[in-house]
Amino acid sequence: MRALTFDNKREDWDGSTGMVLENVPEPRIATGEVDQVLIRVRYTGFCGSDRGIWSRKAFGDMVLGSLAAEGGSRRIFGHEMMGEVVAVGSAVRRVSVGDTVSTESHIVCGECYQCRRGEYHVCSNEKIIGISMDGCFADLVKLPERALWPTDLAAIRPEIASIQEPFGNAVHACQVRDLKGQSVAILGTGAIGQFAILVAKGLGARQVIGVEPDASRAAMAIRLGADAVVAPEAGEHAWSADPSLRGKILELTDGVGVDVALEMAGFNPSVNNAISVVRRGGTVVLFGVKNGDAVVQDLHRVVMNGIRLEGVVGRRLFSTWETTRRLLEDKSNGIEKAIWETILARGEETVVDMAHWDRARFEAVIDRHPKAILRWS
Ligand SMILES: [Zn+2]
Numbered sequence: 001m002r003a004l005t006f007d008n009k010r011e012d013w014d015g016s017t018g019m020v021l022e023n024v025p026e027p028r029i030a031t032g033e034v035d036q037v038l039i040r041v042r043y044t045g046f047c048g049s050d051r052g053i054w055s056r057k058a059f060g061d062m063v064l065g066s067l068a069a070e071g072g073s074r075r076i077f078g079h080e081m082m083g084e085v086v087a088v089g090s091a092v093r094r095v096s097v098g099d100t101v102s103t104e105s106h107i108v109c110g111e112c113y114q115c116r117r118g119e120y121h122v123c124s125n126e127k128i129i130g131i132s133m134d135g136c137f138a139d140l141v142k143l144p145e146r147a148l149w150p151t152d153l154a155a156i157r158p159e160i161a162s163i164q165e166p167f168g169n170a171v172h173a174c175q176v177r178d179l180k181g182q183s184v185a186i187l188g189t190g191a192i193g194q195f196a197i198l199v200a201k202g203l204g205a206r207q208v209i210g211v212e213p214d215a216s217r218a219a220m221a222i223r224l225g226a227d228a229v230v231a232p233e234a235g236e237h238a239w240s241a242d243p244s245l246r247g248k249i250l251e252l253t254d255g256v257g258v259d260v261a262l263e264m265a266g267f268n269p270s271v272n273n274a275i276s277v278v279r280r281g282g283t284v285v286l287f288g289v290k291n292g293d294a295v296v297q298d299l300h301r302v303v304m305n306g307i308r309l310e311g312v313v314g315r316r317l318f319s320t321w322e323t324t325r326r327l328l329e330d331k332s333n334g335i336e337k338a339i340w341e342t343i344l345a346r347g348e349e350t351v352v353d354m355a356h357w358d359r360a361r362f363e364a365v366i367d368r369h370p371k372a373i374l375r376w377s
């Protein structure tokens with residue numbers, strides 16, 4: 001079968017980029033793998049973390065460490081997908097052959113301290129599909145039943161069904177606080193930030209302000225329903241907030257500041273921008289990922305203003321998926337339509353057929369568009 005891979009016998013992690021389309025053996029359900037499900041992949045989403053893998057800027061330790069633990073050399077990437085069940089292990093009950101499924105990308109253990117308390121999204125022993133185990137950028141993928149999310153293609157279009165996982169990231173970030181009636185700033189409007197604009201509005205936020213330096217992303221944020229978009233400027237140091245940003249946000253919020261700031265860029269100045277624009281008692285949701293240390297500016301103000309900083313990872317299993325389904329299937333909120341028509345440009349350029357895979361052409365697509373989708377069958 002076809003798969004997009006990295007192989008450390010073929011290439012060196014640090015000396016290479018991209019993913020290689022190659023033929024690999026098909027996965028099969030072995031005797032004893034009673035909870036496993038074989039899925040024929042139809043569509044997959046190409047994620048921000050896949051961009052990090054493509055450029056070798058992220059996840060190297062996890063990919064190489066898990067390959068060493070498995071005693072293997074090849075990793076199949078990909079963790080956002082929609083496909084059709086083609087075979088099930090003997091103990092599988094919740095899905096059957098022919099069903100359409102998407103998948104949670106974090107495979108949790110069910111046994112650690114957090115899992116036993118129902119906090120699966122912070123499992124101590126999780127594996128991530130397409131990073132620390134083989135993923136779905138392939139014709140077939142084998143996954144445990146407990147990760148699968150049955151999806152009704154009569155209620156949601158297939159391309160969108162394949163990106164419920166990243167959309168769920170935005171849903172999780174927007175559920176840290178009840179956004180109903182709140183003012184929200186979204187710092188960084190890449191794919192997840194754009195989803196977050198739709199989700200925040202869909203969950204009843206009264207005002208959504210984007211903070212985004214890129215003009216085309218800013219324009220898209222407005223088309224998606226942001227009430228205003230402000231371009232941040234550089235601060236004094238590489239890590240500093242834009243000194244003028246707080247004043248601009250105060251002007252838009254009757255001098256108060258936003259109730260909730262979602263940091264979705266993952267740059268140090270953006271973290272400090274997020275802290276600078278929330279009101280006293282406000283919440284900063286930290287979603288953007290950055291390796292290594294960061295400087296928090298004016299910690300005194302964080303403490304004395306009672307600002308809450310909260311890191312958000314993954315999706316709550318499976319309550320976030322329930323909300324995701326409700327938001328995408330409810331046609332009255334316009335969310336599915338906005339994702340398809342605006343973020344995905346009706347599939348033009350953004351839906352890439354694997355029958356015509358071309359590495360250079362794909363690189364141009366992910367340069368131009370916030371989100372890309374691969375069609376496998
Ligand atoms: Zn993803």
Ligand SMILES: [Zn+2]
Nearest residue numbers: 109112115123
């Ligand atoms: Zn666990």
